[in-house]
Amino acid sequence: MRGRTVNPGKARGEALVSRSPLSFYGGVDPKTGMVVERGHELEGKCVKGKILVFPRGKGSTVGSYVIYALKKNGAAPLAVVNEETEPIVAAGVILADIPCVDRVDLSLLETGDLVEVDADRGRVEVLKRRWEPFP
Amino acid sequence: MYLSREQERMLEGEEGEVVERMFRLLVRLGDLYGADRMIPVSSCQVSGVSYKSVGDPGLEFLEDLAEKGARVRVRTALNPAGLDLEEWREMGFPEDFAAKQLRILEAFRKLGAEPTVTCTPYLAGVVPSRGEHLAWSESSAVAFSNSVLGARTNREGGPSALAAAICGLTPRYGLHLEENRRPTVLVEVEGELEGPWDFGALGYWAGREVGGEIPHFRGIKKAGTDELKALGAAMAASGAVALFHVEGITPEADPEKTRGLERVRAGREEIRRSYELLTTGEEPELVVLGCPHASPEELSRAASLLEKRGKRPVWICTSRRVKEEASRSGLRRKVEEAGGRLVADTCAVVSPLERLGFKTVGVDSAKAAHYLPGLCGVKVVFSSPEKLLGGRK
Numbered sequence: 001m002r003g004r005t006v007n008p009g010k011a012r013g014e015a016l017v018s019r020s021p022l023s024f025y026g027g028v029d030p031k032t033g034m035v036v037e038r039g040h041e042l043e044g045k046c047v048k049g050k051i052l053v054f055p056r057g058k059g060s061t062v063g064s065y066v067i068y069a070l071k072k073n074g075a076a077p078l079a080v081v082n083e084e085t086e087p088i089v090a091a092g093v094i095l096a097d098i099p100c101v102d103r104v105d106l107s108l109l110e111t112g113d114l115v116e117v118d119a120d121r122g123r124v125e126v127l128k129r130r131w132e133p134f135p
Numbered sequence: 136m137y138l139s140r141e142q143e144r145m146l147e148g149e150e151g152e153v154v155e156r157m158f159r160l161l162v163r164l165g166d167l168y169g170a171d172r173m174i175p176v177s178s179c180q181v182s183g184v185s186y187k188s189v190g191d192p193g194l195e196f197l198e199d200l201a202e203k204g205a206r207v208r209v210r211t212a213l214n215p216a217g218l219d220l221e222e223w224r225e226m227g228f229p230e231d232f233a234a235k236q237l238r239i240l241e242a243f244r245k246l247g248a249e250p251t252v253t254c255t256p257y258l259a260g261v262v263p264s265r266g267e268h269l270a271w272s273e274s275s276a277v278a279f280s281n282s283v284l285g286a287r288t289n290r291e292g293g294p295s296a297l298a299a300a301i302c303g304l305t306p307r308y309g310l311h312l313e314e315n316r317r318p319t320v321l322v323e324v325e326g327e328l329e330g331p332w333d334f335g336a337l338g339y340w341a342g343r344e345v346g347g348e349i350p351h352f353r354g355i356k357k358a359g360t361d362e363l364k365a366l367g368a369a370m371a372a373s374g375a376v377a378l379f380h381v382e383g384i385t386p387e388a389d390p391e392k393t394r395g396l397e398r399v400r401a402g403r404e405e406i407r408r409s410y411e412l413l414t415t416g417e418e419p420e421l422v423v424l425g426c427p428h429a430s431p432e433e434l435s436r437a438a439s440l441l442e443k444r445g446k447r448p449v450w451i452c453t454s455r456r457v458k459e460e461a462s463r464s465g466l467r468r469k470v471e472e473a474g475g476r477l478v479a480d481t482c483a484v485v486s487p488l489e490r491l492g493f494k495t496v497g498v499d500s501a502k503a504a505h506y507l508p509g510l511c512g513v514k515v516v517f518s519s520p521e522k523l524l525g526g527r528k
Binding site: 004006007021025026027030031036037038056057058059062063064065066068069071072073085086087088090091092094095 | 160163164167168182183188189190191192193195196214274289290291292293294295309346347372374375506508509510
């Protein structure tokens with residue numbers, strides 16, 4: 001899949017996919033990377049070391065600092081993939097230097113997929129589907 | 136994006152490492168959102184001031200900037216901190232938290248920011264006029280300045296607002312452009328709204344319904360500063376609304392521009408559902424009013440109500456400026472005599488409420504009700520101040 005570079009960089013890892021928007025401020029614990037927003041579909045899941053996929057950010061603008069803090073605390077996702085990266089998430093990933101691509105069809109990605117993000121070229125590729133037993 | 140020669144020099148580091156790093160952030164954001172050039176901003180408002188929000192990484196980031204000699208180039212106000220800067224000891228705020236919080240504010244002071252720490256700068260002396268370009272980041276203040284004052288700002292992140300303050304510039308895209316300020320969805324409101332709390336409940340529903348759209352409200356007969364403040368704050372919390380129009384009330388609301396728009400309808404049922412959805416507890420041990428920070432009118436209404444309250448602690452959060460006025464006018468004494476407390480510079484959401492031992496909190500704000508369970512681990516009762524402060528239980 002081809003999208004748009006929000007912040008360059010490359011990463012490969014397991015996808016954690018949310019179909020609903022994600023708020024970093026109040027929604028994700030900056031120390032651990034756990035999603036803590038009550039009732040959110042990712043509540044109790046951890047963004048650390050994942051290819052974090054969500055349609056767009058929502059909620060308070062402190063979100064950028066939370067993304068920066070996640071990186072400093074070693075709890076950041078490896079890369080971020082959005083449908084549309086809004087300014088709060090964009091400032092966060094640029095400052096924290098996390099590879100990020102947007103304008104991607106998220107319906108093609110599922111939690112557990114092995115995904116490669118080449119944000120330099122705005123590319124997102126599924127290497128292995130979650131349900132495929134072996135490559 | 137077009138950059139002037141002077142701006143290119145900023146990007147090449149001729150004005151120092153900090154300006155280079157911050158300007159790079161603005162240029163990258165500008166490229167991303169299709170800005171054609173940079174424009175000067177008249178003021179900035181920076182979020183991420185509470186130690187609770189930014190933690191050690193934020194503190195270190197800010198101290199690093201201050202140490203490297205960065206200075207803001209335009210008027211810069213700050214979002215609320217994590218405590219009342221003058222009375223945190225009496226209120227029982229933890230020392231370790233206070234020490235870190237004071238370091239953050241010291242870093243901001245070195246950067247040249249004003250000591251205005253509030254989510255309502257427009258009630259505390261930073262009042263932009265129509266058409267002014269800003270880089271503000273508190274989401275409720277963004278909604279208010281765009282919608283009610285007719286100024287122009289995108290919903291900035293804390294760092295991008297700070298970058299704009301340090302560079303004096305912001306990329307020209309989004310809500311800075313006339314054509315992007317048109318409504319994109321029509322919200323038809325039926326029935327009466329009682330006060331700011333009902334506007335918050337309506338806004339909470341609307342934000343969930345319209346997400347990041349620009350709603351045009353029809354059918355709201357009357358709304359003052361407090362009502363519009365609550366409406367915008369709730370929509371910015373439950374959705375990503377940065378601009379809304381209210382027919383007959385806000386400056387850019389133009390019924391002509393609503394032709395052919397998708398329509399949604401809201402009435403008492405939607406408002407009732409917001410109260411229901413946001414209420415997770417039963418008996419509040421603490422009532423917190425003033426999210427966003429209370430205006431003098433809200434403060435005065437709360438003071439009158441407090442005279443009949445039961446034995447519960449009450450905080451009314453507001454800006455330092457409004458608190459000082461209240462000290463002079465006697466309102467503060469009235470609140471304190473009734474057992475309440477005027478809390479400045481902070482609010483329940485960004486303060487370490489969970490460390491003060493409260494389990495259930497009563498609020499009259501949909502925004503506070505939305506954030507408190509996640510950020511402070513408390514249960515919430517969302518209702519009108521009248522009901523929250525009503526009778527003895």
